[in-house]
Amino acid sequence: MSDAPHTPIAAADVPRHVGIIMDGNGRWAASRGLPRVEGHRRGVETLRRTIRAAGEIGIKFITIFSFSAENWSRPASEVGELMGLLRRFIRNDLAELHKSGVRVRIIGERDELEPDIARLLTEAEELTKGNTNLTLVVAFNYGSRQEIVRGVHRAMKAVAEGRLKADDITADTFSGFLDAPDIPDPDLIIRTSGEQRLSNFLLWQAAYSEFVFVPTFWPDFDRAALEAAIGEFRQRERRFGGLVAKTGS
Numbered sequence: 001m002s003d004a005p006h007t008p009i010a011a012a013d014v015p016r017h018v019g020i021i022m023d024g025n026g027r028w029a030a031s032r033g034l035p036r037v038e039g040h041r042r043g044v045e046t047l048r049r050t051i052r053a054a055g056e057i058g059i060k061f062i063t064i065f066s067f068s069a070e071n072w073s074r075p076a077s078e079v080g081e082l083m084g085l086l087r088r089f090i091r092n093d094l095a096e097l098h099k100s101g102v103r104v105r106i107i108g109e110r111d112e113l114e115p116d117i118a119r120l121l122t123e124a125e126e127l128t129k130g131n132t133n134l135t136l137v138v139a140f141n142y143g144s145r146q147e148i149v150r151g152v153h154r155a156m157k158a159v160a161e162g163r164l165k166a167d168d169i170t171a172d173t174f175s176g177f178l179d180a181p182d183i184p185d186p187d188l189i190i191r192t193s194g195e196q197r198l199s200n201f202l203l204w205q206a207a208y209s210e211f212v213f214v215p216t217f218w219p220d221f222d223r224a225a226l227e228a229a230i231g232e233f234r235q236r237e238r239r240f241g242g243l244v245a246k247t248g249s
């Protein structure tokens with residue numbers, strides 16, 4: 001990340017919620033003859049810088065795809081390294097995030113996680129729940145189809161218990177059964193590394209998101225790249241299915 005001073009982006013032009021698919025750690029490492037885990041380690045540093053930059057720019061919500069429900073199919077050693085990185089990230093960075101006014105939220109399936117990881121995630125949410133500067137939503141053991149199915153189960157339970165009528169399930173009310181119902185939909189989704197797909201990330205929530213795909217591998221992503229993505233977002237005309245452009249959310 002460059003240390004050059006940055007011209008502030010006007011608050012009205014800043015997307016409220018940015019989702020990020022942090023892709024390309026492995027290719028970054030391979031292109032340097034390094035083990036894949038080195039790419040993930042550098043990816044965590046990029047994540048730290050990006051959270052700081054997002055707060056400074058005035059983004060209010062950032063959702064990061066840090067471990068997908070499909071990532072379990074990677075070699076056990078790489079899964080172990082990713083779990084270790086999450087543990088270290090929470091142990092080392094939680095106090096700093098809290099001090100900076102960051103609220104941490106987790107989406108994804110927690111029941112299958114090792115108990116100490118599930119505990120750390122809960123601890124991060126509990127400690128930071130009163131913070132208001134920036135909300136960091138960590139998608140961990142997350143898949144969007146799985147989240148939607150969890151939502152269907154919650155809605156069915158509400159109907160079975162008489163708290164909801166089946167006819168009252170609409171797109172709006174159903175959103176309330178997803179993992180983080182109080183978080184607004186992302187205005188902008190960025191995917192690094194040149195791949196152009198969602199890979200089971202926020203499928204429901206991304207209905208009206210703008211997508212920006214950047215060729216940079218995640219470890220090389222920096223504040224300038226984030227600002228460039230926001231610049232591209234600002235050029236887009238968001239109509240939400242109507243005829244007249246609207247400012248997001």
Ligand code: FPP
Pocket residue numbers: 022023024025026027028040041043044047065066067068071082085086087089193218
């Ligand atoms: C994609 O790169 C990235 C991931 C699967 C994990 C992202 C994880 C981090 C940035 C670090 C962990 C973060 C926390 C909070 C623990 P890839 O391995 O798919 O890269 P490739 O497509 O080049 O192989």
